[in-house]
Amino acid sequence: MRFFSGAAVALAVGLILSGCYSDTQPAATTKAVPPGASGVVRADLPRLPYRIYQNILRREPELGETVWTGAYRIYQGTLPGSPDTITLHLFQERASGFATTGLYASCHRADGHPYELVGRASADSLLLWGDVGQEDARARAEAGPRWRLLCQGRTLVGTHNGQPIRLREAFPLNSLAFAAPGFSDSIIAFPGITKSPVARISLQALLPKQRTVQPWPFESPSPDLTLSINIMRDLRARNGALPNHPAPELSQIWDEQRTSYQKTYFEKVQAKPGNMLLAALSPEDFPYYEFQQHQITYVLWNQAPLLSLGFYTYRYEGGAHGGYGTDVATYDTRTGQRLRFADIFRPGTEAQLSQLLEKAVRRALHITGQSLEERLNVETLPVTHNVYLTSGGAVFVYAPYEIASYGDGEISLFISQADLQPLLIPSTAGLLSRTLSTQ
Incomplete structure (x- = not known):
């Protein structure tokens, strides 16, 4: 897997996607920044067959809490030589500072069979691997670039397997638009030590834009509001909360998650009294304390009355590689309720x-x-x-x-x-x- 520095990723994504996502450029705000550090960070991500994560290898000079906005778009068109219309769901995770930046894409024909694609942004193009009809994830990842696309306003223009293709941004009937707020922060293991290990944590959410005003007392919540509440509940459940607990605002979920993560990180890193002294004398011996936790929500299916989301989590707490997985969920958009296995x-x-x-x-x-x-x-x-x-x-x-x-x-x-x-x-x-x- 190829990795890029934070500055390179930010530049590449900005050049490539500014035309496509001009209305959702991140309005990043940074709170009080603790003392920074420089040097190389060990960022050991797994080789993911379904998607590519461009993680930061170089620690940014500024560390602190950052708020950003991602972007979700739907594109439609036809594959070369085929009359079938394909639908491409493209989600761009955006961040400033140290946080990860990635592309999440899936594609399907009218038969409803989804295929997740691997994607990345370079300085002048958007590359996607995989094909509609190719089920083996590893084969899709290893097949080489199949889609080479440039953003021209609201259109993706380029080639698919060497043949010309044009995909236009679409808003299919009965699909939902989403806002994509995100948060990221760094936690310094030993404040005051210049090259202290740092943990990184981020949370990216999706919230339906068509939110309805809260009904009058004694009225049932609208489907849009119920859907937003249930998405927040499922997002919070990623951190151990019970599904039927009240759904807080996203900022509260983030505060709870960050506070809990900081407590756990300090307990693990500061468990041995000599760690602080050793970190000051030999920071290169502490790569395994560069912990990470990243959570992101993305769209798997978006056609009423069904909405399907993926809640992806990656964690690294030392060792050869991190752990990751995706919890998936489907909602009935007519009611806003989640459909579980028994349903x-x-x-x-x-x-x-x-x-x-x-x-x-x-x-x-x-x-x-x-x-x-x-x-x-x-x-x-x-x-x-x-x-x-x-x-x-x-x-x-x-x-x-x-x-x-x-x-x-x-x-x-x-x-x-x-x-x-x-x-x-x-x-x-x-x-x-x-x-x-x-x-």
Whole structure:
């Protein structure tokens, strides 16, 4: 994986995406900044097959709390030689200072099968790897650049697999627009020491823009408001809060998260009395104390009455590599309520789901002529409840190590609506049909 300095990433993203995201440029504000430090930071991120993270290798001269705004856009067009319309969901994480910057993209045809793409920005282009119809995540990541795109106002112009392509920004009927506020901060392990280890933490959220004014007392909340509340609840649940707890404002979630993270970081780093002295004398011996925690929310599906989001978390607390994973969720936009596993599938259907998932994983990872345990960490495929819906079916997401090696990354398995139909609760089957009819 290739990494870039913070200044290089900021310049590249600014040059490439300023035309596409001019209305959501970050209005960064920095609070009181503690003493800075310079030098090389050990930033050991995993090789992610679904997306590329451009992490900062050089510590910025200013450390402190920063607020920024990301951008989410939808583009539509046709692939060269194909009459099918494709929809590209492109999310640009933005930040100033030390925080990570990345592109998150997924693409699908009208059949509702999503494919996550790998992406990065360079000085004069936007590059995406992968293709619509390519299920193997590693194959998509290793296939080389397939999409080369330039922003021209509200249009992406370039080539797909060497053939001309033009994608126009779109706002499909019954889709939602989002604001993308974000926060980041640094925590100095030993204040007063010039080259003290520093932990980095960030939080990026998505909030529906079509928020409705709070109803009068005794009236039911509007679907838009309920949706925002439930997204905030799920975001807060990433940090251990119960799903039914009251949903606070995003700034409160950030304050709670940062306070808890700082407490945990100090407990781990300052546990040994001699660490502070050693850090002052030999800062190069403390790379493993450069902790990180980054959380980001991005769109997986956005076509009413279904909205599916991914809540991604990356953590590094020393060692060879960090840990990461994506919790996914689907919401009924008519009510704003989240659809959980028990709201989607009939009771007692896990055995059938396991069989469908085994076929899907064999197809995705090209497992033929051998048992699952020869390739994976399991004899039979467990049914994860980490699942989201599209108009065409359901996607089951497995974290690293859950069924395969760390090198295999996250594994997402798609099962079509046709195969799932006998296993779906009737109301959920109706939602999928409604989504298809609105396209």
